[in-house]
Amino acid sequence: MLCVSAGSARCGSCCSEGRGSQRGRGLQHAEAASTEELRDVTRAALPVPSQQPQHFHTLQSRRCRMWRPWTYNDHFKEQDVVESFKWQRQGIPFGAATSYVHLKKLCEGSSATVYKGISRINGQLVALKVISLETEEGVPFTAIREASLLKHLKHANIVLLHDIIQTKETLTFVLEYMHTDLAQYMAQHPGGLHPCNVMLFMFQLLRGLAYIHRQHILHRDLKPQNLLISCLGELKLADFGLARAKSIPSQTYSSEVVTLWYRPPDVLLGATDYSSDLDIWSAGCVFVEMVQGQPVFAGTSSAPEQLEKIWTVLGVPTEDTWPGLSKLPKYKPELTASRRPQRLRVICDRLSRAPAAEDLASRMLTAFPPGRISAQDALLHGFFSPLPPQLYQVPPEQSVLTVPAVRLQPEICDLFTSYRKGRLSQGSSKFW
Amino acid sequence: MKCPGPPESSRLACFLENALVREARIWKAPVFQNLTLKGTDISPSCYEKTIIWIAEISSQFQFHSETFALSISILNRLLASARLKYLQCIAISCLVLAAKTNEEDEVIPSVKMLAVQSGCKRSPAEILRMERIILDKLHWDLYTATPMDFLNIFHALVMSNWPHLLNGLPQTNPSLHVAFLTKQLQHCMACHQLVQFKGSTLALVIITLELERQTPDWFPVITDLLKKAQVTSTEFMHCKELVDQELMHLQPSNAIYIFCPISQAIQGDTEAKFPYHYPSELKNSHQVKLQVAVSQPVSAAVMSATAQIPDGTMETDEYYDGFRYLYSEDRGADGGRGHMGGLCPQLKSGGGSSPCPPLQPPGRE
Incomplete structure (x- = not known):
């Protein structure tokens, strides 16, 4: 009974959320209403916490599907929700399923479903990554790696793991809540991102990478989907399920890592002794994708095709340009049909617009792995020279957006949208 | 061998x-008191048997030596609250967790297979239940530094800072040398008196004893490493004494570590000494990998019984590949395999008429 009323109350807030984003002027009112309703939810839900979440999110996900999965106006309401949760702080334990309320389903993957939720412990918004446990093999190795690595990574550009909840059938990671990811952000802003934002995102991506590489950890699955973005423009690396710690001496690793389009040529050729250069290639692909609005080496479905795509741009390597090439497991001599390297701008014309962008991209997208720039060196590349120098002094656990004048710029298409609505562009993040 | 330059050395320091x-x-040291592990009913000999058992399963599944070391580190953290009747189940679950953490996806065996092949009398369901208990107890914090990690780091530091020290080694390249030390370390890890020492101390002691044997110039090197590792000298001396004694026992079996299955004549000898038998299908179902553990000569024997010489060199070769990168040994032109071909004859000639290269008894000064 209580569960049902909780569900419908939240649904009410969904509706107001939808309305809010459709007509801007009703926003204030809708917010107030939804806060009110949410407060009811929490009051109603508390007495029977044990049975509540299950019903709650099933109802939730069914109803919410009607609305856009991401509404940036959310942010403002969230502040109120956060407020409303603060009074309940005492006596709620970490590690208990009842300490978190599922709000809505964000995405569903093969092994995990992610919900937006709220913590009763401190009122913060959280992402709840619910992993179903396999009966045969127990806790998936991806979960074990993600948890044990994330526990050691405290950095403003790495997603934070708040808590882990074990129940009989599921495992829930309580992660820091982020508003969107780079893939969605790019989908909403087609045709390439604002050059300043590319710089801002790229700087943060490399900052996070430099940090994990200093800790001798390889991410091994960098792609836009795994780069989370907050409404302020903070970028954080997420999904450390394939990541692993490097050891001395380097073990040989699996070559079945990284999503095909972001996989470096050495790994495509079967190399297993890769190092941090693996992540740099993927980051380079993400960089060009942000600039151009299109994945740089995309559209293929097999490793040979992917290599072909890379060689058309970089030229086919030889033993001279890449010592050791012919020793790689999947190397085929017929590859040697000569093809001349081209400049990256031939396939990505927008690279020529930003000074030094093409140079940085080509240093990251170098076929010979030891030739790739390191994350630390890339941060010092001339491409970032327009950014204020204080960025380099920001402590690791502090966001670079705390530096004055560093902020997300409105994307061009947002400006058009807001003009069309007859409103002034205020350069605020809410008009993404 | 090219010596890694200063950037390498600062990377290692990091x-x-x-x-x-x-x-x-x-770090929390398990303490043995009154014939049992403090707070439990586990006797030192049970503990040692368990470690050896884990080492055997680990090599049977061809896990990296780091995986074995990690499983023991996890186990040691749990010991204080363990009961003898659960010890086997805890131990095998630790190995499952270590494999999931450290081995690649395609190498991790199914829990069922591990339960059956290890011969433990626990069902997969029990192991999985224990897995979750362990994760909960350790707060999912499995990313620790094992004695094996330290051994590799110290060894690499010595190789990069004082490359001339190890010139006269019987093991002609650093990777074979580490493999030799790994064996000693694994032996020490199964010794209950040594559980009280940190992995960093234990690894440093093993390196020290080795350097003492090999070179008169060991002292400044070790002082430097002691400082870097922040190991106190009393603890270090205490550990060194115990390890020295312990390795005495190991001495006769040192020979098993020698990798020289090149001549068929040796095979009978090796097999006679090691009457273990490992199912040969393991070889096929898993990626062939480094064996530093007890099984190295055994598997080498198994392999070379059926295959020609290059295959017999496979194991050390794979291990060597890992190090090749570290020590930038002919990355390009030669490649790991080619190099090994040249190595074996050297080993052979170094050993003179004996099938084994000259090994010093650990106590020799």
């Missing part, structure tokens, strides 16, 4: 620093 931080954060 590795060491990270590892020390990870070790310090969770």
Whole structure:
């Protein structure tokens, strides 16, 4: 009974959320209403916490599907929700399923479903990554790696793991809540991102990478989907399920890592002794994708095709340009049909617009792995020279957006949208 | 062999620093008292048997030596609250967790297979239940620095800072040398008197004893490493004494570590000494990998019984590949395999008429 009323109350807030984003002027009112309703939810839900979440999110996900999965106006309401949760702080334990309320389903993957939720412990918004446990093999190795690595990574550009909840059938990671990811952000802003934002995102991506590489950890699955973005423009690396710690001496690793389009040529050729250069290639692909609005080496479905795509741009390597090439497991001599390297701008014309962008991209997208720039060196590349120098002094656990004048710029298409609505562009993040 | 330059050395220092931080954060020494492990009913001999058993399964599944070391580190953290009747189940679950953490996806065996092949009398369901209990107990914090990590780091530091020290080694390249030391370390890890020492101390002691045997110039090197590793000298001396005694026992079996299955004549000899038998299908179902553990000569024997010489060199070769990168040994032109071909004859000639290269008894000064 209580569960049902909780569900419908939240649904009410969904509706107001939808309305809010459709007509801007009703926003204030809708917010107030939804806060009110949410407060009811929490009051109603508390007495029977044990049975509540299950019903709650099933109802939730069914109803919410009607609305856009991401509404940036959310942010403002969230502040109120956060407020409303603060009074309940005492006596709620970490590690208990009842300490978190599922709000809505964000995405569903093969092994995990992610919900937006709220913590009763401190009122913060959280992402709840619910992993179903396999009966045969127990806790998936991806979960074990993600948890044990994330526990050691405290950095403003790495997603934070708040808590882990074990129940009989599921495992829930309580992660820091982020508003969107780079893939969605790019989908909403087609045709390439604002050059300043590319710089801002790229700087943060490399900052996070430099940090994990200093800790001798390889991410091994960098792609836009795994780069989370907050409404302020903070970028954080997420999904450390394939990541692993490097050891001395380097073990040989699996070559079945990284999503095909972001996989470096050495790994495509079967190399297993890769190092941090693996992540740099993927980051380079993400960089060009942000600039151009299109994945740089995309559209293929097999490793040979992917290599072909890379060689058309970089030229086919030889033993001279890449010592050791012919020793790689999947190397085929017929590859040697000569093809001349081209400049990256031939396939990505927008690279020529930003000074030094093409140079940085080509240093990251170098076929010979030891030739790739390191994350630390890339941060010092001339491409970032327009950014204020204080960025380099920001402590690791502090966001670079705390530096004055560093902020997300409105994307061009947002400006058009807001003009069309007859409103002034205020350069605020809410008009993404 | 090219010597890694200064950037390599600072990279290693950074590795060491990270590892020390990870070790310090969770370090808690298990204490043996009144014939049992403090607070439990586990006797030293049970403990040692368990470690040896884990080592055997680990090599049977061809896990990296780091995986074995990690499983023991996890186990040691749990010992204080363990009961003898659960010890086997805890131990095998630790190995499952270590494999999931450290081995690649395609190498991790199914829990069922591990339960059956290890011969433990626990059902997969029991192991999985224990897995979750362990994760909960350790707060999912499995990313620790093992003695094996330290051994590799110290060895690499010595190789990069004082490359001339190890010139007269019987093991003609650094990777074979580490493999030799790994064997000693694994032996020490199964010794209950040594559980009280941190992995960093234990690894440093093993390196020290080796350097003492090999070179008169060991002292400044070790002082430097002691400082870097922040190991106190009393603890270090105490550990060194115990390890020295312990390795005496190991001495006769040193020979098993020698990798020289090149001549068929040797095979009978090796097999006679090691009457283990490992199912040969393991070889096929898993990626062939480094065996530093007890099974190395055994598997070499198994392999070369059926295959020609290059295959017989496979194991050390794979291990060597890992090090090749570290020590930038002919990365390009030669490649790991080619190099090994040249190595074996050297080993052979170094050993003179004996099938084994000359090994010094550990106590010799």
